[in-house]
Amino acid sequence: DAKTTQPTSMDCAEGRAANLPCNHSTISGNEYVYWYRQIHSQGPQYIIHGLKNNETNEMASLIITEDRKSSTLILPHATLRDTAVYYCIVGGYGQNFVFGPGTRLSVLP
Amino acid sequence: AAGVIQSPRHLIKEKRETATLKCYPIPRHDTVYWYQQGPGQDPQFLISFYEKMQSDKGSIPDRFSAQQFSDYHSELNMSSLELGDSALYFCASSTTLGARTEAFFGQGTRLTVV
Numbered sequence: 001d002a003k004t005t006q007p008t009s010m011d012c013a014e015g016r017a018a019n020l021p022c023n024h025s026t027i028s029g030n031e032y033v034y035w036y037r038q039i040h041s042q043g044p045q046y047i048i049h050g051l052k053n054n055e056t057n058e059m060a061s062l063i064i065t066e067d068r069k070s071s072t073l074i075l076p077h078a079t080l081r082d083t084a085v086y087y088c089i090v091g092g093y094g095q096n097f098v099f100g101p102g103t104r105l106s107v108l109p
Numbered sequence: 110a111a112g113v114i115q116s117p118r119h120l121i122k123e124k125r126e127t128a129t130l131k132c133y134p135i136p137r138h139d140t141v142y143w144y145q146q147g148p149g150q151d152p153q154f155l156i157s158f159y160e161k162m163q164s165d166k167g168s169i170p171d172r173f174s175a176q177q178f179s180d181y182h183s184e185l186n187m188s189s190l191e192l193g194d195s196a197l198y199f200c201a202s203s204t205t206l207g208a209r210t211e212a213f214f215g216q217g218t219r220l221t222v223v
Binding site for chain 1: 152199
């Protein structure tokens with residue numbers, strides 16, 4: 001079973017920041033938080049991951065709380081092409097990636 | 110940059126036939142994962158390989174088998190196909206070298222069993 005809890009769906013206005021929350025209260029000390037997204041039947045796309053520090057790359061930012069029990073993925077300027085199902089996955093080194101239901105993000109014009 | 114290559118992209122088989130799906134990982138990646146995604150469902154982990162050895166096993170039916178070859182490509186063999194096997198099959202690869210732990214997915218093989 002997935003070790004994370006995410007909202008089923010969210011809407012975001014185009015050009016605004018999309019903030020996607022994820023709860024992972026049972027995360028272990030050596031487990032990472034990964035974010036992937038899937039755009040309509042395409043292969044899941046890696047976005048970002050982190051252990052305990054906040055991370056930023058060209059796609060998004062990942063904010064992990066100090067107790068590591070939750071995190072937020074931030075898409076700074078959402079576009080229509082960001083409409084997808086976003087998956088928050090917790091896993092350790094060498095573990096497989098367990099997908100939960102994810103959050104269906106709709107970016108609205 | 111090179112990505113994970115899966116072939117074929119689409120496959121139509123009849124019930125009780127066999128199918129072989131192939132996955133070519135990103136160069137220098139040593140770990141391969143297989144996932145099955147049924148219509149309207151989330152990807153479900155089937156099996157993984159590290160350095161040509163099975164490393165983890167998920168909800169893979171006994172009718173399915175897989176292996177990773179010396180060149181690190183992997184094949185998923187599916188026998189006695191059933192209508193319920195119709196799904197998207199994704200392969201992903203990752204490396205255990207360095208600090209990178211994320212996996213990258215291919216575009217999938219859409220299997221239709223008729």
